[in-house]
Amino acid sequence: MILYFSGTGNSQRAAVQMAERLDDELISVNRLIKDGTTGSFRSDRPWTFVAPTYSWRVPVVMERWMESARFEGSREAYFVLTCGGSVGNAAPYARRLCERIGLRFRGLAGVAMPENYLALGPTPTESECRAIMEKARPRIDELAELVRAGEPFPAKRATLAERLESGPVNVLFYRCFVHDKGFSVSNECISCGRCAARCPLNNIRLEGGRPTWQGTCTHCMACIGGCPTEAIEYKSASRGRHRHYVMDDELCWGSEANSR
Numbered sequence: 043m044i045l046y047f048s049g050t051g052n053s054q055r056a057a058v059q060m061a062e063r064l065d066d067e068l069i070s071v072n073r074l075i076k077d078g079t080t081g082s083f084r085s086d087r088p089w090t091f092v093a094p095t096y097s098w099r100v101p102v103v104m105e106r107w108m109e110s111a112r113f114e115g116s117r118e119a120y121f122v123l124t125c126g127g128s129v130g131n132a133a134p135y136a137r138r139l140c141e142r143i144g145l146r147f148r149g150l151a152g153v154a155m156p157e158n159y160l161a162l163g164p165t166p167t168e169s170e171c172r173a174i175m176e177k178a179r180p181r182i183d184e185l186a187e188l189v190r191a192g193e194p195f196p197a198k199r200a201t202l203a204e205r206l207e208s209g210p211v212n213v214l215f216y217r218c219f220v221h222d223k224g225f226s227v228s229n230e231c232i233s234c235g236r237c238a239a240r241c242p243l244n245n246i247r248l249e250g251g252r253p254t255w256q257g258t259c260t261h262c263m264a265c266i267g268g269c270p271t272e273a274i275e276y277k278s279a280s281r282g283r284h285r286h287y288v289m290d291d292e293l294c295w296g297s298e299a300n301s302r
């Protein structure tokens with residue numbers, strides 16, 4: 043079974059491709075988190091968890107959800123992290139997560155996808171994004187073949203810098219940087235409500251037709267990346283930057299997609 047969390051759609055794309063190659067079931071964790079559903083799952087085939095890389099690790103929001111869910115049947119767990127360039131030393135943390143929830147860690151692999159972090163800095167242009175996504179396809183096929191064959195994902199030795207990134211830097215990053223105080227909305231807002239509907243943490247409330255952020259944000263970038271009029275900014279970091287949003291909303295959210 044392939045279970046994905048995705049802010050702007052890269053990880054959803056990777057998960058869809060994995061599911062197609064493996065002819066396996068696909069589950070949107072976004073929807074389960076938003077609905078407050080922990081869930082109990084059964085599969086006799088390996089579990090593949092697909093998510094973005096947040097500060098060189100599996101996103102905390104995904105880890106927490108996995109810790110609350112039940113996985114029955116297969117004990118094998120693979121991780122595919124889409125990233126802008128590096129997953130750092132994410133693997134041992136995913137291994138420990140598996141130990142906590144009774145799964146057998148079979149490896150963590152990074153797949154380079156368009157950088158979506160508008161709150162931090164430069165993002166690729168639309169044509170660059172397309173090229174990066176095309177380049178990712180053979181890599182995802184390769185990973186699917188390893189899962190099919192029951193082989194582990196290859197492990198690599200982490201550098202000191204990578205250990206620092208996934209260790210203390212990750213902790214500081216969440217503590218100091220991951221909050222919603224930097225968001226603002228301009229008069230370009232057309233009150234469509236998509237930002238609120240797509241927020242996996244229900245952190246956006248519309249007041250007078252415009253989004254207000256409620257203090258529980260995981261910086262997934264769905265609101266700012268997917269706004270149809272680019273009305274949302276994050277301080278000055280996002281100004282003039284390309285918004286990457288390739289999520290298939292209907293696939294992610296089901297029949298309620300039209301309101302999202």
Ligand SMILES: Cc1cc2nc3c(=O)[nH]c(=O)nc-3n(C[C@H](O)[C@H](O)[C@H](O)COP(=O)(O)O)c2cc1C
Nearest residue numbers: 049050051052053094095097098125126127128158
């Ligand atoms: C909060 C946050 C932290 C990120 N940290 C990293 C990182 O440590 N390394 C990296 O290569 N990319 C990082 N990125 C980029 C994303 O991992 C990458 O663009 C990913 O493919 C987005 O997936 P999605 O579209 O499924 O949300 C980060 C993005 C966000 C929003």
Ligand code: SF4
Nearest residue numbers: 231232234235237269
């Ligand atoms: S998605 Fe954009 S246009 Fe729609 S309500 Fe939110 S800020 Fe306004």
Ligand code: SF4
Nearest residue numbers: 241259260262263265
């Ligand atoms: S407020 Fe925006 S960035 Fe924060 S979790 Fe919700 S959709 Fe993601």
